[in-house]
Amino acid sequence: RTRxxxxxxxxxxxxxxxxxxxxxxxxxxDRNCVEVPPPNGTVGCWATAARAADGSRVPWSKPSVxxxxxxxxxxxxxxxxxxxxxxxxxxxxxxxxHLSDSYDTLVPTCFKAKLHRRRGSPTPDMASxxxxxxxxxxxSYTYTSRPRALPCQRRRYRDSLTQSDDEPVxxxxxxxxxxxxxxxxxxxxTGQLLGQPDPxxxxxxxxxxxxALARKRAQEQLRPRTPEPVEGRKHVDVQTELYLEEIADRxxxxxxxxxTDAFLDRPPTPLFIPAKTGKDVATQILEGELFDxxxxxxxxxxxxxxxxxxxxxxxxxxxxxxxxxxTLQHEYEEIRNxxxxxxQRLEEQExxxxxxxxxxxxxxxxxxxxxxxTSQKIAARxxxxxxxxDLLPSVFSSLRDSGxxxxxxxxxxxxxxxxxxxxxxxxxxxxSMVGRTVVxxxxxxxxxxRLSMYDVKENGLQNLxx
Amino acid sequence: xxxxxxxxxxxxxxxxxxxxxxxxxxxQNMLEQLLIHQPEEPIPFMIKHLHRxxxxxxxxxxxxxxxxxxxxxxxxxxxxxxxxLLSVDNLIVKEFSVLAxxxxxxxxxxxxxxxxxxxxxxxxxxxxxxxxxxxxxLDGIPETREQALIIQSRGIIPRHVVLLSALDxxxxxxxxxxxxxxxxxxxxxTTFDWPPQSEIQSRLMVPSGISEMETARRLxxxxxxxxxxxxxxxxxxxxxSADQPCVDVFYQALTYVxxxxxxxxxxxxxxxLCGPLGSGxxxxxxxxxxxxxxxxxxxxxxxxxxxxxxxxxxxxxxxxFEKKMAVPDNLVTKVLSxxxxxxxxxxRGWVLHGFPRDLDQAHLxxxxxxxxxxxxxLNVPFDSIIERLTLRRTDxxxxxxxxLMYKPPPTIEIQARLMQNPKDSEEQVRLKMDLYYRxxxxxxxxxxxxxxxxxxxxxxxxxxxxESGIINPLPQRIP
Numbered sequence: 001r002t003r004x005x006x007x008x009x010x011x012x013x014x015x016x017x018x019x020x021x022x023x024x025x026x027x028x029x030d031r032n033c034v035e036v037p038p039p040n041g042t043v044g045c046w047a048t049a050a051r052a053a054d055g056s057r058v059p060w061s062k063p064s065v066x067x068x069x070x071x072x073x074x075x076x077x078x079x080x081x082x083x084x085x086x087x088x089x090x091x092x093x094x095x096x097x098h099l100s101d102s103y104d105t106l107v108p109t110c111f112k113a114k115l116h117r118r119r120g121s122p123t124p125d126m127a128s129x130x131x132x133x134x135x136x137x138x139x140s141y142t143y144t145s146r147p148r149a150l151p152c153q154r155r156r157y158r159d160s161l162t163q164s165d166d167e168p169v170x171x172x173x174x175x176x177x178x179x180x181x182x183x184x185x186x187x188x189x190t191g192q193l194l195g196q197p198d199p200x201x202x203x204x205x206x207x208x209x210x211x212a213l214a215r216k217r218a219q220e221q222l223r224p225r226t227p228e229p230v231e232g233r234k235h236v237d238v239q240t241e242l243y244l245e246e247i248a249d250r251x252x253x254x255x256x257x258x259x260t261d262a263f264l265d266r267p268p269t270p271l272f273i274p275a276k277t278g279k280d281v282a283t284q285i286l287e288g289e290l291f292d293x294x295x296x297x298x299x300x301x302x303x304x305x306x307x308x309x310x311x312x313x314x315x316x317x318x319x320x321x322x323x324x325x326x327t328l329q330h331e332y333e334e335i336r337n338x339x340x341x342x343x344q345r346l347e348e349q350e351x352x353x354x355x356x357x358x359x360x361x362x363x364x365x366x367x368x369x370x371x372x373x374t375s376q377k378i379a380a381r382x383x384x385x386x387x388x389x390d391l392l393p394s395v396f397s398s399l400r401d402s403g404x405x406x407x408x409x410x411x412x413x414x415x416x417x418x419x420x421x422x423x424x425x426x427x428x429x430x431x432s433m434v435g436r437t438v439v440x441x442x443x444x445x446x447x448x449x450r451l452s453m454y455d456v457k458e459n460g461l462q463n464l465x466x
Numbered sequence: 467x468x469x470x471x472x473x474x475x476x477x478x479x480x481x482x483x484x485x486x487x488x489x490x491x492x493x494q495n496m497l498e499q500l501l502i503h504q505p506e507e508p509i510p511f512m513i514k515h516l517h518r519x520x521x522x523x524x525x526x527x528x529x530x531x532x533x534x535x536x537x538x539x540x541x542x543x544x545x546x547x548x549x550x551l552l553s554v555d556n557l558i559v560k561e562f563s564v565l566a567x568x569x570x571x572x573x574x575x576x577x578x579x580x581x582x583x584x585x586x587x588x589x590x591x592x593x594x595x596x597x598x599x600x601x602x603x604l605d606g607i608p609e610t611r612e613q614a615l616i617i618q619s620r621g622i623i624p625r626h627v628v629l630l631s632a633l634d635x636x637x638x639x640x641x642x643x644x645x646x647x648x649x650x651x652x653x654x655x656t657t658f659d660w661p662p663q664s665e666i667q668s669r670l671m672v673p674s675g676i677s678e679m680e681t682a683r684r685l686x687x688x689x690x691x692x693x694x695x696x697x698x699x700x701x702x703x704x705x706x707s708a709d710q711p712c713v714d715v716f717y718q719a720l721t722y723v724x725x726x727x728x729x730x731x732x733x734x735x736x737x738x739l740c741g742p743l744g745s746g747x748x749x750x751x752x753x754x755x756x757x758x759x760x761x762x763x764x765x766x767x768x769x770x771x772x773x774x775x776x777x778x779x780x781x782x783x784x785x786x787f788e789k790k791m792a793v794p795d796n797l798v799t800k801v802l803s804x805x806x807x808x809x810x811x812x813x814r815g816w817v818l819h820g821f822p823r824d825l826d827q828a829h830l831x832x833x834x835x836x837x838x839x840x841x842x843x844l845n846v847p848f849d850s851i852i853e854r855l856t857l858r859r860t861d862x863x864x865x866x867x868x869x870l871m872y873k874p875p876p877t878i879e880i881q882a883r884l885m886q887n888p889k890d891s892e893e894q895v896r897l898k899m900d901l902y903y904r905x906x907x908x909x910x911x912x913x914x915x916x917x918x919x920x921x922x923x924x925x926x927x928x929x930x931x932x933e934s935g936i937i938n939p940l941p942q943r944i945p
C-alpha cells in the first residue's frame with residue numbers, strides 16, 4: 001500500500017500545479033494516489049510546516065515508480081502518476097506528500113495520520129469511509145481487505161478437492177515465497193512484464209549463443225595446433241620470459257584491511273536561544289504609591305474574619321444540634337426498649353394463655369368426644385339388646401315351623417310305630433281277606449257239589465219217571 | 467355417665483338402620499344356620515355365611531299333580547329368577563357322581579329312586595357353588611312324606627312352597643295333549659301351549675305314559691302322598707289353581723315367590739298417608755292411631771295448635787293464616803320436626819297426613835331424617851270426592867256434623883237449619899284437587915315403594931288394606 005497523508009488545505013504557500021488539475025479528468029477510475037490539487041491554498045505537511053516547494057515548478061514527469069500490486073485493485077488501473085519531485089523537495093520526515101483532493105482509499109499507516117486532516121474532512125478511521133467518499137466522488141469500484149496470511153500448497157498435486165478440511169491449513173512464509181517480489185519494485189525487469197515477445201527473444205538469444213558456441217568449437221578444432229611430439233619425446237611447457245614466474249596452484253593471498261576512525265558521539269545540539277527581539281523596559285513602584293494596606297485590608301479582613309467566625313458558629317451550632325439529636329435519640333431508644341420489653345412480655349403472656357386455652361379446649365373436646373362415643377356405644381348396645389331380644393325365640397320358632405325341630409316322640413311314633421302298625425293292620429286285614437276268600441272258595445265248592453248232586457238226582461228221577 | 471346428667475336415648479338412626487338393612491332377619495338366618503350346622507369354629511363359619519350373603523336367594527318347592535304344569539312353571543321361574551332347577555330327572559343324569567350312577571341303576575330297574583339316595587343326591591347338588599349363590603327350585607321333590615321328613619331333618623328349608631291344584635278330570639284330559647321337545651326338554655301342549663316356531667313343532671314327540679289309565683294311576687298315587695306332605699310346610703304354602711292359563715299361574719307364582727314372609731323384627735311404623743282432599747286420610751289415621759297406638763300427626767292441625775298456643779312459631783305463622791296464604795316450607799318443617807322429635811313419636815311411631823304436598827317438601831322431609839317406612843296413596847275418583855265433600859253440613863245449634871248422603875239429619879227442622887262450610891263449596895274443592903293432582907305424580911315417583919289403594923270403598927275395608935300393607939313386609943324386587 002502506498003503511503004498517503006492527508007493534507008491540510010490551508011497551508012501557506014503553494015499554488016496548485018496546473019498539470020495536476022488535469023489528472024482527474026483524464027482518469028476518472030483512478031482513485032489511488034490521485035493528485036488533485038486542493039481548491040484553496042497549497043499543500044504541505046502541517047506538522048512540520050514543511051512546505052511544498054514554492055516557486056519551483058517541476059515539469060511533470062512520468063514517475064518511474066510502479067505501483068505495488070494492491071490486491072483488489074482494478075487490473076486496468078492506469079499507473080498512478082505522482083509528483084515525486086515535489087515530494088522530494090519538501091520532504092515531511094514522516095510522510096510522503098501527496099497532492100490529493102479526493103479521498104484516498106488507503107488507511108494511513110502512521111499514528112500521526114490524524115494530524116493530517118483536511119479541514120472539514122472526517123477522520124479517516126475506516127477505509128470504508130474513504131471508499132464511500134471516493135466512490136461517491138468517482139463512482140468506481142473499490143475493494144479493500146485486511147491483511148491475511150496466505151496459505152501455501154506444499155504439494156504439487158492436490159489429492160482431493162477437500163484437502164483443506166482434513167489437514168490444518170499450512171501457511172507459507174511470504175518471505176520465502178518465490179512469487180513475492182523482493183527488493184525494490186521500481187527497478188524490475190520491465191521486459192518480462194511487457195509480455196510475450198521477451199521469452200521469444202530469450203529463446204533466440206539462447207539459440208544464438210548456442211550457435212556461437214558451436215562455431216567456436218568448430219573453429220577451435222580447425223585452429224592449428226602444435227604437432228604431436230615425436231616418439232620418445234614429450235612436450236614440456238617452458239617459460240620463455242625474462243623473468244620467471246612461479247606457477248603454482250596455490251593462489252597467493254594477502255589480507256589487507258583498513259579502518260576508519262571510531263565513531264565519535266555526536267555532540268549535543270547546542271541550545272537554540274533565539275536572538276532577543278524587542279525592547280527592554282523597566283519600572284519601579286515606590287511605597288505608598290499604590291494603596292494603603294491598612295485601609296484596604298479592612299474590608300477583606302472583616303469578610304475573612306466574619307466568615308471564619310460565622311463558619312465556626314455554624315459548626316458549633318451543628319455540633320450542638322447533633323448532640324441534641326443524639327440525646328433525643330437515646331431517650332427514644334430507651335423508651336422504645338422499655339416498650340418492646342413490655343410488648344414482648346404481653347405477647348408471651350398472650351401466647352401462654354392461648355396455648356393453655358387450646359390445651360384445655362382440646363382436653364375438653366376429647367372428654368366430650370369420649371362421652372359421646374361411650375354414650376353411643378351404650379345406646380348401640382341397648383338398642384341391639386332390645387332389637388334382638390326376640391331373636392332366639394323367633395329362631396327357634398322358625399326352625400320348629402320348618403320342621404327341623406320336631407317332637408321326637410311324635411317323629412318316633414310316625415316313623416317307627418305307625419308303619420309297623422300299618423303293617424300289622426295290613427297283615428290282619430290280609431288274613432281276614434284270605435280267610436274270607438277261603439270261605440268263599442269252600443262255599444262255592446260245597447254249592448257246586450250240591451248242585452252237581454242235585455243234577456244227578458234230577459237226571460235219575462227223570463230217568464225213573466217215564 | 468349418669469342417666470340423670472345426660473339422658474341416654476337411643477338415637478333414631480339406629481332403628482332405622484336396622485329396619486333398612488333387615489338386621490333382624492340377617493341375624494335370624496345366621497343363627498339358624500349356626501344351629502343347624504353346629505360348626506366347631508363358629509366365628510369363621512359366621513363370617514363365611516355373611517360373606518355369602520345369600521339370604522334372599524330363591525328357595526322354592528313346587529308341588530302338584532302330574533300334568534298340572536309343574537315343570538313348565540318351574541322352568542319359567544328358573545329363567546325369570548335366574549336360579550337352578552332340580553328335579554328327579556336332572557338329578558339322576560348328573561355325571562361324575564357315584565350316587566347318580568347308583569340312582570340310575572335303580573331307576574332303570576324299578577322306575578323309582580330310593581328316598582335316601584335321592585335325598586343324598588339332592589344334598590350333593592345343593593352343596594354346589596351355583597346353588598348356594600343363586601338359589602334353587604325343587605320340582606316335584608319331595609314325593610312322599612318320608613322324603614319330606616328327611617329333607618327337613620337335614621336342614622334344607624325352603625322359603626316358599628307352591629302347590630298347583632286342579633280337578634282330576636281336567637288333568638287327565640290335559641295330559642293327553644302333552645308333547646316334549648327332545649332337544650331342550652321343554653314341555654308343550656297341543657292346545658294350551660303350542661310353540662310358534664315350526665322347526666320345534668316338527669320335532670316334538672309324544673312322551674310315554676300319557677294314556678288315561680296311566681295318568682289316573684299316577685294321580686291316585688299323588689293324592690295319597692300329597693296329603694301327608696302338605697302339613698310339613700304349614701306357613702309357607704300357597705295353593706294356586708292350575709286350571710287357568712299358564713301365564714296367569716306363572717305370574718301368581720312369581721308374585722308369591724318374590725314376597726317375604728312376616729318376620730319377628732321389631733317394627734315401628736312410620737306411616738305416610740297421601741291422597742286428595744276428602745279421601746279419608748284423617749279418618750284412617752285416627753283408626754290407625756287408635757288400634758296401633760301410633761301418634762297421629764296432622765300437619766294442618768299442628769299449625770293451628772301452634773297458632774293457638776301462641777308459641778314463637780305460632781307468632782310467625784299467624785300472619786299467613788290471617789292472610790289465608792300458604793305457610794312457607796321452612797316454618798312448617800320446623801314445627802313438624804319439633805313434634806316428630808319428641809320421644810313418644812320416636813318410640814311409638816307416627817302417622818303423618820297432610821304434609822308433603824309437593825316434591826320439594828318431600829325432599830326437605832327426607833333431608834331432615836324423617837323418612838316414612840310405609841307410604842299409602844289413597845285414590846278416590848273426583849266425583850266421589852265431590853259427593854263426599856259438598857254434601858257435608860253442620861248444625862249450628864248442636865254443632866253436630868251431618869252428611870246428606872251418608873249421615874242424614876234425623877229431622878226436617880234440623881235439615882232446614884244446616885249450613886255448609888264455605889271451604890266445602892265445589893269451586894274450592896276443585897281448586898284443591900287441581901293442586902293435588904299437579905303434585906301427585908312427582909310424589910308417587912319420589913316414594914317408589916308406595917302402596918296405592920282404592921279409597922272409594924267402605925272405610926273399614928280401606929283400613930284393612932292399610933293394615934295389611936303395614937304389617938306385611940314390603941315386596942322386594944329381585945334384580
